[in-house]
Amino acid sequence: MSWWQPDRYADRRPRLLLRQRLLVALRAWFQEQGFVEVETPILQLSPGMEPHIHAFPTRLEAPDGTGQPRFLHTSPEFACKKLLAAGEPRLFTLARVFRNGERSATHHPEFTMLEWYRAEADYTQLMADCEGLLSSIAANLWIPAYRWGGLSVPPTRPFERVTVREACRRWAGIDLFEHPTAEGLRLAVRTAGLRAAADDSWDDLVTRILIEKVEPELGRERPAFLLDYPISQAALARPKADEPRLAERFELYVAGLELANAFSELIDPVEQRRRFEADMDLKERLYKKRHPIDEDFLAALARMPPAAGIALGLDRLVMLATGASRIEEVLWAPVE
Numbered sequence: 001m002s003w004w005q006p007d008r009y010a011d012r013r014p015r016l017l018l019r020q021r022l023l024v025a026l027r028a029w030f031q032e033q034g035f036v037e038v039e040t041p042i043l044q045l046s047p048g049m050e051p052h053i054h055a056f057p058t059r060l061e062a063p064d065g066t067g068q069p070r071f072l073h074t075s076p077e078f079a080c081k082k083l084l085a086a087g088e089p090r091l092f093t094l095a096r097v098f099r100n101g102e103r104s105a106t107h108h109p110e111f112t113m114l115e116w117y118r119a120e121a122d123y124t125q126l127m128a129d130c131e132g133l134l135s136s137i138a139a140n141l142w143i144p145a146y147r148w149g150g151l152s153v154p155p156t157r158p159f160e161r162v163t164v165r166e167a168c169r170r171w172a173g174i175d176l177f178e179h180p181t182a183e184g185l186r187l188a189v190r191t192a193g194l195r196a197a198a199d200d201s202w203d204d205l206v207t208r209i210l211i212e213k214v215e216p217e218l219g220r221e222r223p224a225f226l227l228d229y230p231i232s233q234a235a236l237a238r239p240k241a242d243e244p245r246l247a248e249r250f251e252l253y254v255a256g257l258e259l260a261n262a263f264s265e266l267i268d269p270v271e272q273r274r275r276f277e278a279d280m281d282l283k284e285r286l287y288k289k290r291h292p293i294d295e296d297f298l299a300a301l302a303r304m305p306p307a308a309g310i311a312l313g314l315d316r317l318v319m320l321a322t323g324a325s326r327i328e329e330v331l332w333a334p335v336e
Contacts, residue, residue, distance in 0.1 A: 003334050015322040015330050022321055025140035029133055035090040035116060040079035046294040047071035049276045051283040054100040072098035075311060078297045080117050084307050085300035092116035094314060105326045110335050112314040121308045122264040123248045127225055130252050130260065131157045134223060146320035148255035151220055160224035167226060172213040176206060203232050218253035225250045235275045237263030254320055262310035269298040
């Protein structure tokens with residue numbers, strides 16, 4: 001049955017009206033914090049360089065019929081950082097983004113990403129932003145708690161903070177840095193009762209620990225930041241000054257649901273190129289495809305001030321605010 005059938009639409013409409021109120025409250029909060037709302041192009045030379053995220057390819061044609069390959073972006077990140085390089089100190093955007101091959105209760109091929117960036121800031125400031133934003137929205141919408149998976153989680157401040165290393169120790173009994181090789185970590189993962197394939201890399205195994213052991217425990221009583229990821233799992237983040245094996249990156253969880261990903265930005269174009277090339281080598285090896293590097297982005301990175309940025313799934317935030325169980329319940333017109 002199509003999403004526009006009146007009875008189906010009537011079931012969704014109360015959540016959609018709350019979505020609209022949430023957007024009003026969200027924009028008001030950013031205005032109070034001195035942010036400017038920006039719009040960035042969806043068509044990009046490079047859609048994003050994450051090896052496991054798949055883009056929609058298309059073609060940009062000139063009036064004479066010649067053309068060049070382009071992609072629908074998977075994030076507005078590159079364009080937003082170019083605006084930082086241009087001199088914009090605080091900006092946010094509500095961007096339609098596209099990811100191929102993703103569909104589940106919490107994933108959709110086309111969705112809305114809220115991203116915001118602060119010049120002369122690091123990821124600790126973004127944690128404070130998240131606390132302020134979620135608390136403000138709850139207060140303005142008269143939401144006592146965010147709900148997901150049978151849990152009801154008030155935006156009690158301060159939000160919990162737990163490092164990746166501490167979380168893996170606590171909920172999986174594994175100290176990642178005591179197992180610096182894939183072979184060693186594989187044995188520890190199997191001992192913890194998790195599947196570990198012979199060809200899993202160290203990062204594959206870390207991800208499995210986080211998904212199966214850690215994520216379900218996060219944000220059960222109050223929202224939680226999972227922070228300080230291994231540097232190999234933070235391609236656009238800068239390393240921690242006191243521990244170069246770790247990156248200044250966090251993810252925000254509410255009721256076990258991942259809501260946002262953030263980091264202090266890497267602004268070294270040479271190192272960024274090296275990471276991009278390594279990620280595309282991995283993508284080619286796994287999926288037989290690679291994306292071009294946006295040279296204009298690397299040029300902008302060399303001029304960008306120290307900064308921090310975050311991507312938050314707007315549709316997931318609406319799900320938490322309304323108690324919806326599937327992302328289609330909070331979309332005006334889902335992709336069929």
